[in-house]
Amino acid sequence: MTKLAFKKESLLSFFVEKAMELYFSLNVSYDAFLPYYQGVAEKVEVRDQHGRVLHINGKYFRPFLTPQGIRGKFKLMLNNDGSFKSLNKV
Template sequence: MEFTFSISVSAKQYLAFYQGAATHVDVIDDTGRHLQINARYFRSFVTVSGIQGRFKLTLDSNGSFIELNRL
């Protein structure tokens, strides 16, 4: 399964994930589905500005994480 979405999270907002106050990032994909994605999958995409851009999330048939890519 593949889901594409846009995200814009400031560095200050993402700090809550590092501090343990939040564990999931909530997004709505391009078809309107609500997704809760574990914040750790976004770590490699964090910049001084936070996380911005378009992404594709790939899950296996059981709904388990395979990969997250910036588009």
Template sequence: MNHYHFSLNISYQAYIAHYSGAASNVLVTTDQGLRLQLPASRFRPFLTQMGVKGRFRLITDQNNKFIRLEAL
């Protein structure tokens, strides 16, 4: 399994305005400088009135297929 750590700070209004479509993606930069593109829908469980903010860990399999996204 692969683990990627990153921080994210998207306001509620920005998330709704830009990422509400089914095909929208969020581009993040990991702590190691790797750029990853994830479906915005993966962040919906973490959406609050403040938006999506905090530290996250993305876990993928050996083929970089999504396993889970965790808030740290």
């Protein structure tokens, strides 16, 4: 029987890194997103691919706003402490 040996740190790092990548889709019109763009509304509520509800500051979506709104699939990356790292369209 073969035993696999993992360093505790590398295994933990693997799980933490994977847990901090969240994928979701967003389909919102320009008019519906305008309050977030203007800073009047703050948190955008989305549901990730596993059904978890995420509240993301609307300012992070500004680069993705077009005259048609925001449409697409996104990857949210969080730092190990849960703070925002990046948001990318995939």
